[in-house]
Amino acid sequence: MATPMKRAVGDNNTSAYLTRQPSRWRRNLVLLALMLAVAALAWNWKRLHEQALVSAAYSARTGCVCRFVSQRSLKSCGGDVRMAGLGRMARFVWLSEDAANHAVKASVPLFASQSATFDNKAGCQLEPWTG
Structure with a gap:
């Protein structure tokens, strides 16, 4: 089908x-x-x-143990998360730290986020999942 033609204006x-x-x-x-x-x-x-929820939960717990038990920097903990068996989802996980509350938050933007809090008696525990 040919494109329609028209005369130039004026x-x-x-x-x-x-x-x-x-x-x-x-x-x-x-x-x-x-x-x-x-x-x-x-x-x-x-x-x-x-997948994002499971990845965020695993990353939050791994980041919490790495940061508060092993006393490593959060940046090096991000490398541990990427080396874990999370597949392609691992490259989308972001870690952030709340040093005052001894908590690490892992999030997969637009999908899920999860926090893990360190306690001297109980170790690193995830926040409860809401369905």
């Missing part, structure tokens, strides 16, 4: 040149790709959320 002359309207196939392709990505995310949301 030309009343019959021999005026014709201009092509801009093609919309790129825009439509981007919109289709975006819709497919949203559909794939919606289809896998529950599985991704569960």
Whole structure:
């Protein structure tokens, strides 16, 4: 199908040149790709959320033990988390520390977060999961 042609604005002359309207196939392709990505995310949301929650909990506990039991820096604890068997989810985990409360928070942005608190008697314990 040919792209419709129209006359240039302001030309009343019959021999005026014709201009092509801009093609919309790129825009439509981007919109289709975006819709497919949203559909794939919606289809896998529950599985991704569960993976993120488990990864955040494991990372929070590992980070807490590394930081408060082993007395290492939080940056080196992040390396321990990435070496753990969390698969691809490990690269999305962020660790942060609350030194006043002896807690480490691990989060997977937009999916899940979990905290582990250190106690001298009980060690590192996760906060309770809310369903």
